Amino acid sequence: MTVVERQEWDVVVVGAGGAGLRAAIEARERGARTAVICKSLFGKAHTVMAEGGIAAAMGNANPHDNWQVHFRDTMRGGKFLNQWRMAELHAREAPDRVWELETWGALFDRTKDGRISQRNFGGHEYPRLAHVGDRTGLELIRTLQQKVVALQQEDEKETGEYESRLKVFQECTVTRVLKERDRVSGVFAYERETGRFFVLEAPAVVIATGGIGKSFKVTSNSWEYTGDGHALALLAGAPLLNMEFVQFHPTGMVWPPSVKGILVTESVRGDGGVLRNSEDERFMFDYIPDVFKEKYAQSEEEADRWYDDPDNNRRPPELLPRDEVARAINAEVKAGRGSPHGGVFLDVSTRMPAEVIRRRLPSMYHQFKELADVDITAEPMEVGPTCHYVMGGIAVDSDTAAARGATGLYAAGEVAGGMHGSNRLGGNSLSDLLVFGRRAGLHAAEYATGLAERPLVDDIQVDTAAAEALRPFSAEGPAPGEDGEEQSHPPENPYTLHQELQQTMNDLVGIIRREPEMQQALKKLAELRVRARRAGVEGHRQFNPGWHLALDLRNMLLVSECVARAALERTESRGGHTREDYPTMDRAWRRINLLCRLTDPTGGLAATDPVRGQITLGRETTEPIRPDLLALFEKEELVKYLAEEELYE
Amino acid sequence: MSSYEARFQVWRGDVGGGGLEDFKVEVNDGEVVLDIIHRLQATQAPDLAVRWNCKAGKCGSCSAEINGRPRLMCMTRMSVFGRDETITVTPLRTFPVIRDLVTDVGFNYRKAREIPSFVPPPGLGPGEYRMQQEDVDRSQEFRKCIECFLCQNTCHVVRDHDENKQVFAGPRFLMRVAELDMHPLDAAQETGLDRKRTAQDDHGLGYCNITKCCTEVCPENIKITDNALIPLKERAIDRKYDPLVWLGSKISRRPPGG
Structure with a gap:
């Protein structure tokens, strides 16, 4: 038996981005002893990269705004596939979550009368995004980080120990959620610095690990986004919801190659930036879909008037939801009207004075200047779609954030599914983190502190997890003859496997999808799974990135298979899922959720058969939308989304 | 696109000591120092330890000393160096080394x-x-x-x-x-x-x-x-x-x- 250090906590939060930290703060304030585990240093989570803002209907910039309007926009953006109760809670609670940040020291940009300033963004009817220039995510993370420190200071005063009630285990990775029968009993983790294993025993685990973008080649996501939480949930018996919906942000950098995919914030368009093709046309006017025809300007003149007079003009089509803009850019490039490096032009230089650009978009100015040698106050940017966000995720209860299939497991933030339906609006991510991070922390704490008797950590599971984590050090190729080859192979290089996986997902399950390509992707994923079992590493366990990647591959392969299988199954186009062979939205599909479950949840190792794979797909009919929420929409709009029988129920 | 081979010296070691290790490595148009460190990991030194996250100058993880100057590796473009220059990358000096470019x-x-x-x-x-x-x-x-x-x-x-x-x-x-x-x-x-x-x-x-x-x-x-x-x-x-x-x-x- 492996000797592994164990500690007892009430709540363990996996991930220290916006959702994880908000959950941890709530759990600690509710009296639960709370541990946070994160792969990076404290304060470096991917949330820092969020630029535009936090969507919350505070009505500071336009008094007509309220939660009902925000709810409507969110449902429209998600093409009505959203778990509507989540969209409702999110719209209702977001303002309180933003205001609370101010009491913790956040400093948002201000309106003339001293309130929090709000900016326009794609798909939002009114200016709604609380922001700090274009570094809102950094402000959010730093505020939450400093709130954690403030709580630790309180604890130090009372107990003499900063970490007595709230501790951050930084640069540690969780590889397994442990269970006693159907109840969570803790997590198995390793310290990246030393490679040392440890177990945190806890009856409640909140998963807040973010997304999956590192399975794709062109992505705005950081290295941490390897789908860890999605995979941990699957392995713990919890299903994933609607994994086919992956958001390709329309504007990532396309040049130079080494920065391809890095995000160009939507605020560039919200503040007046326009998209043009190589023929100097503002092409977005040609791509306004029927469901949005009444809401968007039909001419450049009207669009330009909107910035100063939004009540009497319609919005520019550059501010359509992200899925629409990404598809439009893709189509322009394909039609041969792209920019020199395969994107389109995004221009602010002819729209605003240089000093306004530098003030409103400082980090974009900086980013293009330093990384691409482009002065955005003088010339247009070149941009194209980049894998940005996964709408699919762990299936959760709307009110409590509890995952299905594992008691004591909670999920919040990007890793949780449902909230955004088939497509997320910009700005709704940061508010999602806060609203559901808090809810997950609250319910996890209540559950943990209310338990009479705690589930026990099983030694055998700990040993199995340790063995699984150590395998890359003893990886060997198959014996001669075993795989039909005469010679044995050396162990596989995890970096090579990762690159092949990224290429596969990018090319075959990317922004535009076709059945034969997805079939091919599933075959390739099966092959990669077999090879990943032989992923080997050199060196020792101390801060060894090759080893870390070899372990992350398991998660990326699991999640990629979910995306590919669900995408193959859904024979329609909706939000972040576009099928060339089924190009339109099908109202019959609106009521269908696709759930991915692990085929062999007993802890057995990955199946290698490409047809059967590791994932079993199931369908579920969604709960009907509550009548008072449906009543917020005009009937003419609802008929575009809802099936006949839903309308007359 | 023009590629060339650059000479790098990267400090490798741990708390017990270490030294500069020489590498020859491919460099492509528009790359930054962090790209080159990643290429070393993927092709020559899979266990080379380095901290990084966003690769866009927003998270502040990839701090190191490049030719003795404290900088973010992700924001240091290779084009600021001469092609025949040897580029030296060492860990931050003020903090104790954990391993290679990673410090405590x-x-x-x-x-x-x-x-x-x-x-x-x-x-x-x-x-x-x-x-x-x-x-x-x-x-x-x-x-x-x-x-x-x-x-x-x-x-x-x-x-x-x-x-x-x-x-x-x-x-x-x-x-x-x-x-x-x-x-x-x-x-x-x-x-x-x-x-x-x-x-x-x-x-x-x-x-x-x-x-x-x-x-x-x-x-x-x-x-x-x-x-x-x-x-x-x-x-x-x-x-x-x-x-x-x-x-x-x-x-x-x-x-x-x-």
């Missing part, structure tokens, strides 16, 4: 905890805060900080003087004191906490002799010395030595109308 930056997290937090104004609930943009501008500049700790690394007060680490918070955290002190609604004063005085008495502001090294290495171009440290010093000194200020603080103001 725990010093900074300990200092962060020693700075008293924001004190919310009593009587103002969530949603009731009102502040003018020009009043938050100053603190917002300091909140641009991505905590890359390059300023902490370069500051000569601690760079070669481990013994000062006990008493000196470093530019990043003195700037944090300034940020809170300039926050229009921070109510520390009302609770009897004088932030300027703590900067001087508890966080070693007096050690800073405004050589501006911190400002020079800041990837966010924050004017740490001019806008945070010098004003903090002036205000701290006003309080400490200015007899008029001292007198004013002892004599309570005449109550209005009385």
Whole structure:
């Protein structure tokens, strides 16, 4: 038996981005002893990269705004596939979550009368995004980080120990959620610095690990986004919801190659930036879909008037939801009207004075200047779609954030599914983190502190997890003859496997999808799974990135298979899922959720058969939308989304 | 696109010691130093330890010394070096090495905890805060900080003087004191906490002799010395030595109308 250090906590939060930290703060304030585990240093989570803002209907910039309007926009953006109760809670609670940040020291940009300033963004009817220039995510993370420190200071005063009630285990990775029968009993983790294993025993685990973008080649996501939480949930018996919906942000950098995919914030368009093709046309006017025809300007003149007079003009089509803009850019490039490096032009230089650009978009100015040698106050940017966000995720209860299939497991933030339906609006991510991070922390704490008797950590599971984590050090190729080859192979290089996986997902399950390509992707994923079992590493366990990647591959392969299988199954186009062979939205599909479950949840190792794979797909009919929420929409709009029988129920 | 082969020297080792290791490695158009380190990992040294996250200059993880200069690897373009130049990458010198380019930056997290937090104004609930943009501008500049700790690394007060680490918070955290002190609604004063005085008495502001090294290495171009440290010093000194200020603080103001 492996000797592994164990500690007892009430709540363990996996991930220290916006959702994880908000959950941890709530759990600690509710009296639960709370541990946070994160792969990076404290304060470096991917949330820092969020630029535009936090969507919350505070009505500071336009008094007509309220939660009902925000709810409507969110449902429209998600093409009505959203778990509507989540969209409702999110719209209702977001303002309180933003205001609370101010009491913790956040400093948002201000309106003339001293309130929090709000900016326009794609798909939002009114200016709604609380922001700090274009570094809102950094402000959010730093505020939450400093709130954690403030709580630790309180604890130090009372107990003499900063970490007595709230501790951050930084640069540690969780590889397994442990269970006693159907109840969570803790997590198995390793310290990246030393490679040392440890177990945190806890009856409640909140998963807040973010997304999956590192399975794709062109992505705005950081290295941490390897789908860890999605995979941990699957392995713990919890299903994933609607994994086919992956958001390709329309504007990532396309040049130079080494920065391809890095995000160009939507605020560039919200503040007046326009998209043009190589023929100097503002092409977005040609791509306004029927469901949005009444809401968007039909001419450049009207669009330009909107910035100063939004009540009497319609919005520019550059501010359509992200899925629409990404598809439009893709189509322009394909039609041969792209920019020199395969994107389109995004221009602010002819729209605003240089000093306004530098003030409103400082980090974009900086980013293009330093990384691409482009002065955005003088010339247009070149941009194209980049894998940005996964709408699919762990299936959760709307009110409590509890995952299905594992008691004591909670999920919040990007890793949780449902909230955004088939497509997320910009700005709704940061508010999602806060609203559901808090809810997950609250319910996890209540559950943990209310338990009479705690589930026990099983030694055998700990040993199995340790063995699984150590395998890359003893990886060997198959014996001669075993795989039909005469010679044995050396162990596989995890970096090579990762690159092949990224290429596969990018090319075959990317922004535009076709059945034969997805079939091919599933075959390739099966092959990669077999090879990943032989992923080997050199060196020792101390801060060894090759080893870390070899372990992350398991998660990326699991999640990629979910995306590919669900995408193959859904024979329609909706939000972040576009099928060339089924190009339109099908109202019959609106009521269908696709759930991915692990085929062999007993802890057995990955199946290698490409047809059967590791994932079993199931369908579920969604709960009907509550009548008072449906009543917020005009009937003419609802008929575009809802099936006949839903309308007359 | 033009590629070439660059010569790199990367420090490899751990707490027990180490040294520079030579590499020859491909470089392509538009790449940054971090791309090259990643290429070394993928092709020649899979266990080369390096911290990084966003690769866009926003998270402040990939700090190192490149040709002796503290910089973010993700924001250092290869085109700033000559093609025949050997590029040396070493870990931050002020913090203990863990492995290769990764150092133990725990010093900074300990200092962060020693700075008293924001004190919310009593009587103002969530949603009731009102502040003018020009009043938050100053603190917002300091909140641009991505905590890359390059300023902490370069500051000569601690760079070669481990013994000062006990008493000196470093530019990043003195700037944090300034940020809170300039926050229009921070109510520390009302609770009897004088932030300027703590900067001087508890966080070693007096050690800073405004050589501006911190400002020079800041990837966010924050004017740490001019806008945070010098004003903090002036205000701290006003309080400490200015007899008029001292007198004013002892004599309570005449109550209005009385």
